Amino acid sequence: MQAKGFCLQSRFRKGEADLEPHLDADQIDVLLRSAWGLNAETLSEPDPFELSGLGLHEDAHAHLMRCESCQERVLEQKKAMERLALLRPNAPVARSPECPPEDVWMEVAAGIARRSSEIYLSHAVECDHCGQMLSRAAEDFVEELTPQEEVLIANLPSSTLNWQTRLANQLRSTRTATADRPHAIGVWFSSIAASLTPSRLAFAAALAGIMVLGLRDYSLSRHLSSQSLQATADVQLLEQDVLQQKAQIADLTAKLNSPLASSAQMAPRQGEEPSIASVVLESGLTRSAGEMKRLSVPAGTELVRITLHIPDSPGGVMREELLNFDRRKIWSQELEASAAETKSRSLSIFIPAYLLKPDDYLIKLSRESQDRFDEVATYSFRVPR
Amino acid sequence: MDIPPTLSIKDLLRRCSASGDIAAWQEFVRRFHRLIARTVLRTAARFGDSSTETVDDLIQETYLKCCADNFRILLDFEHRHPDSFVGYLQVLAANVTRDHFKSVYSKKRGADQVKSISGVISPSAKVDSAGSPGSIERGVLINEMRSHLDLCIVGRDRDRNRRIFWLYYRAGLSAAAISVLPGIGLTTKGVESLILRMTREVRGRMEMRKSTNDSPTSNASEGILSAKSF
Numbered sequence: 001m002q003a004k005g006f007c008l009q010s011r012f013r014k015g016e017a018d019l020e021p022h023l024d025a026d027q028i029d030v031l032l033r034s035a036w037g038l039n040a041e042t043l044s045e046p047d048p049f050e051l052s053g054l055g056l057h058e059d060a061h062a063h064l065m066r067c068e069s070c071q072e073r074v075l076e077q078k079k080a081m082e083r084l085a086l087l088r089p090n091a092p093v094a095r096s097p098e099c100p101p102e103d104v105w106m107e108v109a110a111g112i113a114r115r116s117s118e119i120y121l122s123h124a125v126e127c128d129h130c131g132q133m134l135s136r137a138a139e140d141f142v143e144e145l146t147p148q149e150e151v152l153i154a155n156l157p158s159s160t161l162n163w164q165t166r167l168a169n170q171l172r173s174t175r176t177a178t179a180d181r182p183h184a185i186g187v188w189f190s191s192i193a194a195s196l197t198p199s200r201l202a203f204a205a206a207l208a209g210i211m212v213l214g215l216r217d218y219s220l221s222r223h224l225s226s227q228s229l230q231a232t233a234d235v236q237l238l239e240q241d242v243l244q245q246k247a248q249i250a251d252l253t254a255k256l257n258s259p260l261a262s263s264a265q266m267a268p269r270q271g272e273e274p275s276i277a278s279v280v281l282e283s284g285l286t287r288s289a290g291e292m293k294r295l296s297v298p299a300g301t302e303l304v305r306i307t308l309h310i311p312d313s314p315g316g317v318m319r320e321e322l323l324n325f326d327r328r329k330i331w332s333q334e335l336e337a338s339a340a341e342t343k344s345r346s347l348s349i350f351i352p353a354y355l356l357k358p359d360d361y362l363i364k365l366s367r368e369s370q371d372r373f374d375e376v377a378t379y380s381f382r383v384p385r
Numbered sequence: 386m387d388i389p390p391t392l393s394i395k396d397l398l399r400r401c402s403a404s405g406d407i408a409a410w411q412e413f414v415r416r417f418h419r420l421i422a423r424t425v426l427r428t429a430a431r432f433g434d435s436s437t438e439t440v441d442d443l444i445q446e447t448y449l450k451c452c453a454d455n456f457r458i459l460l461d462f463e464h465r466h467p468d469s470f471v472g473y474l475q476v477l478a479a480n481v482t483r484d485h486f487k488s489v490y491s492k493k494r495g496a497d498q499v500k501s502i503s504g505v506i507s508p509s510a511k512v513d514s515a516g517s518p519g520s521i522e523r524g525v526l527i528n529e530m531r532s533h534l535d536l537c538i539v540g541r542d543r544d545r546n547r548r549i550f551w552l553y554y555r556a557g558l559s560a561a562a563i564s565v566l567p568g569i570g571l572t573t574k575g576v577e578s579l580i581l582r583m584t585r586e587v588r589g590r591m592e593m594r595k596s597t598n599d600s601p602t603s604n605a606s607e608g609i610l611s612a613k614s615f
Contacts (some may be wrong), residue, residue: 025585029585030582073592076595077588077592080587080588081435081584083526083591084554084584084588085554086523087523087527087551087554088528088554088556088557089523103480106475106479106480107472107476108566108567109562110471110475110476111567112472112473112476112567117567117568118564121548121567122548124552124556125547131551131552131556131557132556133555135558135562137479138559138562139427139562140431140479140563141475141565142561142562143561145423152435153419153422156437157437157441158422158444158445159418163441164415165411167410167445167448168407168410168413168414169410171410171448171452172405172410173405174449174452284549290398310413356451380506
């Protein structure tokens with residue numbers, strides 16, 4: 001079991017067994033939580049009332065004032081706490097291109113779980129800008145009100161029963177107004193119909209006929225050109241699908257054959273809508289070869305799954321680096337291939353969709369060997385507009 | 386007909402959207418007014434205008450947003466857990482407020498607000514900008530903590546616990562705020578207790594490293610990993 005307490009050593013130091021017990025970890029925590037000793041270099045006289053209010057017994061702080069060993073220990077712990085406080089950035093930090101849109105932090109802070117929440121949180125703990133954004137959103141959603149906020153909210157006209165009853169009526173009537181809309185539309189139509197004469201009708205019909213013919217001609221030519229573009233895209237998509245299905249079949253076959261594959265692993269995760277775009281890439285494709293694979297990322301996609309076919313077996317720790325057209329690294333991760341992936345000589349990686357703006361991308365795959373990474377393969381793809 | 390205060394949020398939303406029941410709407414306003422008001426108030430304060438009129442207008446706007454598209458939000462809402470609507474409403478209120486101020490400021494910016502800057506400006510580097518001594522020192526400290534954490538935190542929940550530590554100390558989130566984040570799965574008390582234990586472990590490691598460094602007879606093989614108190 002993991003040690004719960006801080007200090008497992010005896011509360012009596014060597015050669016002091018006959019003396020009173022030293023402060024334990026809980027007592028030191030109480031002291032550190034108090035305002036006792038503002039300067040880390042010196043310890044001021046503690047306020048007994050404050051300490052007893054925090055649960056520190058009188059004997060304990062009497063001991064502390066006598067015991068140099070405990071004083072030294074508390075000072076060390078205090079310095080450590082001051083160092084921990086330095087982990088927090090003390091000025092606003094600029095946003096980087098890897099940062100997700102700022103709106104996501106409100107959703108994360110409000111506890112709205114999405115498939116990509118884990119990725120966002122992992123990013124927030126590494127990125128000071130996003131950490132600050134998340135912290136700010138969390139502050140706005142804190143349940144407790146400050147006394148000042150209590151007063152402000154209590155004094156709002158909207159906090160009165162009158163205002164709220166009026167609003168409730170207004171909200172209810174929103175529904176009624178919606179339900180009455182067909183009737184209102186009917187009245188509008190009848191008033192238009194009343195103003196039409198036979199000559200006006202004939203002129204309107206002729207005008208409408210000309211417009212319809214023009215529109216038909218235009219849409220026909222547009223349809224033909226879009227059909228040709230569509231056909232090219234379809235061919236590409238079909239090729240992509242075939243490769244993708246091959247990989248999925250290999251993956252599923254490997255999972256079924258694996259004795260370790262548990263039913264829990266195979267079961268879909270309840271309540272999570274699939275919002276993953278996928279692509280399968282072969283190594284060695286370059287921009288100049290004109291064979292760049294296209295990956296469309298529809299709006300609302302949270303993750304992109306990229307299956308990389310590997311020339312040799314993907315054993316050991318692999319590092320994947322995603323570079324954009326300017327060769328700037330925008331994502332990297334280290335991962336190990338599963339048994340199924342090793343068998344199918346492929347490796348699936350997941351990348352947050354928000355990183356993939358329309359651009360050309362290059363993936364560098366390397367393998368760890370003796371404290372360094374050797375390049376194994378490169379892949380390229382395009383995210384079209 | 387009166388609405389019992391124990392009625393679930395799901396049932397309340399259904400009653401509000403399905404019938405023109407005034408009692409259901411009164412209960413809706415009663416339950417969520419404080420939540421909407423505080424979110425609007427705090428967000429508006431960030432934009433520098435938390436006047437009574439503005440806050441009340443935005444509160445009303447938030448309620449009306451709930452009814453938009455023929456109550457689509459109330460009808461289609463997926464209640465993944467009991468508090469999911471509360472979280473959703475907070476985000477909605479904050480977004481309504483932000484959108485309002487963005488639109489106000491963009492109008493202002495467009496109205497001949499640009500002024501030329503006279504004189505020569507030579508901006509000085511910020512104390513904590515990247516590459517400054519302060520930021521380098523902090524980077525070293527972060528790495529040091531990372532290595533302490535790697536030694537202290539083990540087990541199944543290692544990644545989650547490490548994340549909690551950084552969210553608390555680096556991002557500055559409170560234990561209560563951390564407990565509601567997706568994937569944490571702990572109560573506020575649980576987060577507090579975990580942070581306390583991790584802090585003690587890390588403090589202990591820091592203290593031990595210092596005493597090892599201070600000791601002239603210290604042996605490299607007796608580094609942090611051989612600490613007896615863990």
